[in-house]
Amino acid sequence: MEMMCHEEDSLYANVPDPSARSVESKIRSDEDRKVAAAESGIKRYRLAAVILGLLCMLQAALIIFLLISLLSERDDLKRNNLTQEGWEYFSGSFYYISSTRKTWQESRNYCLQKGADLVIINRKEEHDFTTKFRKLMWIGLTDSETEEKWKWVDGTPLTESYWDSGEPNGGKSENCVKIKKFDSENSWNDLSCSTPLNWICEMKDCP
Known part of the structure; x- marks a missing residue:
């Protein structure tokens, strides 16, 4: 009889405790929920980051578009105003041809007051453009600082010239340059x- 009791005790000892199973299952379930919640949070964070990035890109694109539009409108307004004031556009610059006469320095002062300067001619197309007005006109070339060292009003040295035959010939008494002929290079x-x-005058067409 005593032996049967020991066998029964051994048999019951090997049977899993239902309450222990329940606790273990609950723990696993809680861990799974925590993992799922963490993964869900990470996904939501990534989605929010992507959306925020897209919004920033859209905002930047909108700002650039508005700036370009404003600059374009400003440039159009500037061109319209200059055209109405008698300026003529050619190859990246606006030019003003005077209807009155002044000394070289007075002429330059007028141009400077307008945000421009006496014309700098550094290519044949521009030279041909300036002669088409058929006027004796001051240009922005002088050797008043150093005799025979001709410089443009921006300080750059003369490299491409269109002197008439025998010119320049005035020495120290003639230090400024004019357009003399209209049908000759x-x-x-x-x-x-x-x-x-x-x-x-010449005004560069730039912001």
């Missing part, structure tokens, strides 16, 4: 800077 002449002449 060689049309420049040096002259006394105090001579009243028409003039031509």
